Each structure stands twice: as C-alpha cells, then as structure tokens.
Amino acid sequence: MKEIALMKGNEAVAEAAIRAGVDGYFGYPITPQSEVMEYLMLQRPEERTGMVVLQAESEVASINMVYGAAGTGKKVMTSSSSPGISLMQEGISYIAGAELPCLIVNVVRGGPGLGTIQPSQADYFQSVKGGGHGDYRLIVLAPASVQEMADFVDLGFELAFKYRNPAMILSDGLIGQMMEKVELPPQKERVKEFDQSWVITGKTQDRERNIITSLNLDPDLQYEHNLKLQEKYKSMEQDVMFEKIDCDDADYLLVAYGSSARICQKTVDMARSKGKKIGLLRPKTLDPFPSAELAKMSRRVKAMMAVELSAGQMVEDVRLAVNGKVPVYHYGMVGGKIHSPDDVLSEVEDKFIGGY
C-alpha cells in the first residue's frame, strides 16, 4: 500500500534518510533547513533503524564527522543552508579528493554573506564549479518538488557510492519549506555487509591497511590521481537526468531547475493557453549538466532563456552548451525575492515574442 504524507521538503529529506537506511547524520541548525535535524531528532531514528543523528558544534565539525564516518564505508550525510555550506567547503574538497561517498543537502538562502533566510538559487556556481579548492566535481541533484526531496536522498547515495564521490542535493528555501503530498519510499535495511576493500575499518591479517587521505606530496602520484578523478567525472555524464515539458513543438525554450522550474511550468501553461509555443527543459542533475540535450534543442528552437533565482549563473552553462547557435537570455531575481509565473511570462513575451 502506498504511504502518502503531507510534508515539508525538509521533513521529506529527513524521513527519506531514515528509510534509505542511512547510518549517520551530522549537522548544525540554520534557517531554512533546520527542520531536517528537528524531524530526525523527533523520530528517534536510533530506535527505528539504529541511525545516529548528532548535532555537531559547527558546520566545520559536521562535515569532518561526515568525512571520518564516510571513510568507514558507512552511509552518512549532512545538511545545511548557504552560509553553513560555505563553511563546509574545505571538508567537501577533502572528501572529493579522498574519493569518499556521502550526501550533502543545501537548502539555499539568499546571499552573499549571511544574506537573508528567503529562497535563492545563487549557490549554483559554488555547487557545480567547485566551491572548495582543487579540480573536483560533485554530483549535484536539483529537486523541484517535495517528492523529489524524498526520492533524491536514495538516488544521491546510489550515485555517491557508484562513483565514490560526494553527492549534493541543491534545494532552496521554497522547496524546503513548502508542504506537498509525498509518497514515502519503502524502509530499507541499513547495510551491514558491504565492500570493505577501500575502507579504513575491518583490516584483516591478510591484507594491507587502507589509507584514506587527500594529501599526496609526490607530484607524480598526485598527477596520476587527478587524471583518474577527471576520468571518473567524465564517466558521471552517463547519469545526466532532465525532464522535458511541452518541448516537442516548442519554438522557444525555458531552462530552469528546482523552484524556478516549478514557477516556469505555470508560465508555460499560461503561454500555451495564449497559443505561444514555449517549452521547458528542467535539469534534474546540474552536474552532470544536460549540455548534449541543450545542444540538440538549439538546432530546433529560436531562442532559450535561463530562469533562475540568481543574477545569472546556470545561464553560463546553457550558453556553453548551445555554443552561440541561438540567443540565450537570462531572467532572474536576487536577494531572496521570488519571481512569479506572471513575471516570467512578461519577460518571455518581451524577449522571445517581442524580440522576434
């Protein structure tokens, strides 16, 4: 039987984490994602599955607890919002360098600095271009509904373990705070037996000890390591995911993810009811980015517009993907304000229809 609940996006992440059989959560409260840990604590997951939930003394501590626990092969995660995620960047770079799987949830708020607690999508660059130092990439998932907040927890771990790489759910205050109907995933057992060939625990007499580190002072070894990482990042492209809405006969294309994609869905409906052929491409993964699909679409549509709650970040990747084939506009809102479907529609009419 289907288990339906009405939940906030943040609560859905927490419930899905327990059900995904996560071993440990380490975090520190910050608006607008505090419900993640609040919900976890209320649920007493130590009784439900034996999952550890710990409030660390800071975000720096949380991410390093994740680093340590991930090194034992356990399924571990953290969540925070923009300023907290900035604090974690050193740890994230280390985890990527050490090739460990984990899940990081960012419920983005407006910046820069402490900024505001309102929703924003201005952490796109930080998430997909490497917020920390060094040539590393994350797997970045962009949920556009409370259902996807739940579904992407399991998916995030699946990809994180597949590539032994940190995965990030890039959400925002809107998806985190809103409530929607969600079909809860079935309860998975926590994994007791797993591949221990790379983990630091469980050394037997007959094998060498494993060393997990991101430090390699020998340039030849670090060079080899970087090449291997790049090869891995290249292979992640096979897991690109996106959704196309009303694209088949579209003359103009909106590109939007997460909360902006939800807003654009309504804009598309409004434009279509006026007879305007607008479609929407919604990346579900921001890294890997659906560049190949956008390049394909650029041969069919007249123009594209990236719609995001930022001053223009994802638009750069759309432009790179279409490589000058069609004009690519940007429409955005900054500082925690949210554009309405009507705002996007008038921009669409002005740029797309008016501009041609």
Place this chain on the structure above:
Amino acid sequence: MTEEIIIAGFGGQGVLSMGKILAYSGIMQEQEVSWMPSYGPEMRGGTANVTVILSDDRVSSPVLQSFDTAILLNQQSMDKFESTLKPGGLMIYDPNGITRHPKRDDIRIFQVEATAEAARMKSPITFNMLVLGAYIKVNPVVDFENVILGLKKSLPQRHHHLIPKNETAISRGMEMVHEAKRTP
C-alpha cells in the same frame, strides 16, 4: 478544478495550521495540493500568510501573484492582498479591527465575525476553524467530512480530544458566514 488560495493574518491566529488542515482535506479527496508559508521576517513577529493550492491536476507553481480566494484576517493583509484577487474571485474576512474595508466591486465578499464568536465561545484557539467553516460553506471545494478527516491527520494524537470542539467551530463558521454589506 484548481483553487488558488491565500490565507493571511497575524502570527498566532492559526493561519498556517488552517492552511495545513485545508491541504490535508484536499489529500483526503485525492486532490493534488501545495502549501507554501511565509517563513521570513514577517513570521518573526507580525503578519503570517500561506498559499494553498488544491487541484485535480499536477500543481505547477507554488508561488503565485493572483488568487481565486483570499481569506484575510487583519488590516495589513487586507491592504496587501485585496488587489491580488482575480476578477470574480472570493474574499472572506473578519471585520474585527478592520477600518479600511474592501472596495473592489468585481469580486464576491463575505464576512465572518470569527474573533467575536471565538471569544463568545470562550475558545480563542478555534478562531481559525470558524474561518475555515466559513470558507467551505461559501466555496465547497472540500467536503465537510474530508475536512474532519484532514483535521485528524493534521493534529498530533495528543490533541485528538480537541477534534469535537474544532468540529463545532467549523459548523458554527458555516452558519455564521454572510455576504458583506457594501459600504458606499
């Protein structure tokens, strides 16, 4: 059917929980729903509002600029949201504390004296259920039975003894709601 609703008032009036009960009621009759609260500076003292969408289809944008229904429970909300109603839309408001009444003549306007009634019933916490009753009477988007089911789902078990009291308040709100007299 898609019904786009804004509920706005003071923090503490039960605006968010009323929206949640409405959303649960929608789920009880197999609708798609979304509930988007104000959680920003306004929540930290002052006004609170929530956008609830009930629909037979997938809900697209949870953020809206115009609404089918506005349930307005203080002057600030009246000033802010009267203009956001679609032509032909529905406004329900509690006249308590309202000095600038609505002016639009292209919408339907109803009143429910919920603050006064809740005080008379010596049950200020059922204020929001009086208002909810008024709404489902004027616009029966959700059935009374489903609202009661939604209420059960929404309240934690330890508060279930309050359900009869809330049920009474919803029924009372349904009786009390009336069309607003136009002030010339």
